[in-house]
Amino acid sequence: MPTLRKHSRKRDAIIACIRETKAHPSAETVYSRLRAEFPKLSLGTVYRNIALLREEGEIVSVGFVGGEERFDGVTSDHPHFVCDCCGAVIDVELSGPPRGFEDEINRNYGFEVSHRKLIYFGKCTDCIEH
């Protein structure tokens, strides 16, 4: 089972493909980018490797945009902007920690919030200009 080998070339190429771009690619995008290098690559193999990489904490899921799950090689907590028009997923930097409602949730429900996903939606600059 080549996909389960710890350091297969395909696995390394899939990680590199996700890490070297800020575009937060989907499995489909990774597949189409790597097909030239790995002609026998299947979309199923890409999905399986991505699932493993997520389990290992090498990559994280940003969420679904237009029906395709998008992935991030930057695993630290950071907010995203998602364009409703073109589906671009863009990292946004904020001047301070994003205002969360963790304390309120913990107090009102007795939960222990461990993390949050902050995603803003709207129109990116390219889509506003065109």
Ligand SMILES: [Zn+2]
């Ligand atoms: Zn856009």
Ligand SMILES: [Zn+2]
């Ligand atoms: Zn990101």
